[in-house]
Amino acid sequence: MPTRNDAALWTGLIKISSDSSQTLQAQIRQAIVSAILDRQISLSMPLPSCRILADKLGVARGTVVLAFQQLVDQGFLIARERRGHFVNPEVLTAPPRPSRKPRGTSKIDWKARRQVMASELPGPPKNENWMQSSYPFVYGQFDPALFPTAEWRECNRMALAVLEIRNWAADMVDRDDPLLIEQIQARLLPRRGIFANPDEIIVTLGAQNALYMLSTLLMQRGARVAMENPGYPDARSIFRLAGAETLPVRVDSEGMDIDAIPADADFVFVTPSHHCPTMVPLSRQRRQTLLSRADEHDWIVIEDDYDSQLADETPQEALKGLDHAGRVIYLGSMSKTLAPGLRLGYLVGPADLVAELRALRRFMLRHPPANNQRAVALFLSLGHHDALVRRLSTAFEERRSKLLEAIGRFMPEWEAADVPGGTSIWLKGPEGTDTRALAKAARGRGVIIEPGSRFFDGPEQSSPYMRLGISSIAVQHIEPGIRELSAVASRRSIAA
CATH class of the missing domain: 3.90.1150.10 (Aspartate Aminotransferase, domain 1)
Known part of the structure; x- marks a missing residue:
């Protein structure tokens, strides 16, 4: 056990790094908590004084003072007048963490038991x-130099205000943050020529989550999905996981060749704003033809508004904005503007379809994290996204x-x-x-x-x-x- 003035042992227990993403204060707290829970500090031994520890770690004394005070507030340490800081005995009432024991090799053939071949897809x-x-x-991916760090921090701080926490901390079951739905409805969709009611919008964990829910809800084994070739590989894999058959359709300088879509297709997946991966937009004539053929052949059109969030010189409105028959399901996300790691997207469709998706989503993940929803809602409402x-x-x-x-x-x-x-x-x-x-x-x-x-x-x-x-x-x-x-x-x- 280290003694109070054994500097080498204390600095060995409490290591800090300038390369860490954590603040110095957080690193000190983490190290002390770990040492306490691992029984490396005895109850009778005071920790070094703030001045001595700050000197040995090469940090400001105030950093150690704040770290100690936080640990006192959390109940890990107790402060005894004129004696210093000690480990709180109540923390050690639980048994020590067991050491990790080596595990034997599993004898179960998990590949033989799987029902879908996800690992074999591209x-x-x-x-x-x-x-x-x-x-x-x-x-x-994103460029850290272009990320709106100050604005995003501001919105997260606002979301952590007491009154805001009351809005998002409760289990929302199958609902979404009403402010975010309002902002998607008012700020994002009109730019794409889409005007939707709140009950026609659902928040997703990105466009892929929306595709997976749609395929799970709507595609039976053997369903036929026409999609661009070349095209979005993960969409192709998601449809195949659902048991659907994908029908490759050629792409030229006007986008997907609508005349080449088989009449007996059940679904058409398309990226009309910027085709994945050639970036060619679907021409106006072909957009009208697709919607007409969809009505004629009873197709459901899944529109992934791929790479459309940025401002184009001559933007075309989304297929969903031209759809008057309710056949187009629209997918959007914040990945290309705010951050792909946020995993936040949205789907727009008929109200009865969105209600079914909410019921399905509840069994999968209930709802995307509500604190992120509120932070993004604030980011949109303050004009930061624009x-x-x-x-x-x-x-x-x-x-x-x-x-x-x-x-x-x-x-x-x-x-x-x-x-x-x-x-x-x-x-x-x-x-x-x-x-x-x-x-x-x-x-x-x-x-x-x-x-x-x-x-x-x-x-x-x-x-x-x-x-x-x-x-x-x-x-x-x-x-x-x-x-x-x-x-x-x-x-x-x-x-x-």
Whole structure:
């Protein structure tokens, strides 16, 4: 056991790091709590004085004072006049935490018992450490330099006010934050030409959660879902998990070829604002044709308003805004503007469908975290989101132009889809290019790209296509990143 003045042992027990995301005060509290619960501090031994501990840890005395006071308030420490701080005996009335014992190897064949083959479906890109990359042309991530840190903190502080806590801390069962529904209804949907009632909106844990609920609720085994090819791979996998059959439909310069959709399809999944992954918008004529054919053939249209949150020069209203028959189910999210890690989206559909989705969601997760819902509602109501959209739109347009310019200069043999708006660019390489091999080689030079093969229906194979994201790479890194990528692509070993 350390003694009160044994500095080496105390600094060994209480370690702090400047690289930690926690404050110094929080790190000190965590270390002391851990030492108390592990019985490393005896009841009869006072902790070092605040002055001595601050000196040994290299922190301000006030930091230690506040940490000790918090631990006293929480009941971990007690302060005895003129003697110092001691461990509260009541904390140690529970038995000590048991040591971890090695477990034997499981003899159960879990793969044989599973009812769905989720692990065998295509996985996400392996970009876990993209922030450490010099040139992350990663789609769907955020740029910390553009994140509205001060505004988001303000909204979270407001959500933690006493009166606000009363609004969101109770179990909402199958309901959503009424302020967030109001803000989605008033601030987000009208920009897409959609005017909905509150009972036609449900909050989801992102667009994928909405797709999973829809497939669970509506798709029986053998249902036929027409979708773009290339298209959104996770949507394809979600539909197949539900037992549905996906019907690949070609895409051209006007988006999904509506004439190629089989008449006997049950559902049509489409990304009309910016097609995933080429970014091509569905033409006005094809939008009208899709809605007409849907009514004629009794299709349900699932509209993923993919990459539409940013301001386009010539925006088209969503399919849902043109729908007068109630056949379009609209999915939106806050991923491309606020943060993908927030996992907050929304679905708009007929009131009776939304009521069924609420009943289903209650058995899955009850409702998305209400504190996050309230913080986002405040973020929208204070105008922070509108300001963020303007800032991101300007920044991403600059990056898109810079990327196209760099591709034209250093990779002129590659065909780049020059489509306004959005957060990525789709490219086609020279004949024989294998972008999977290119991605692997480029990663060794600090460049992360996304091979295009995963977007096509069928077994993954070599493909000359790739997607370059612009949301997470600083503008000054784009040109040198493309130079590095060009150097890798020019090597003859990349060709298949």
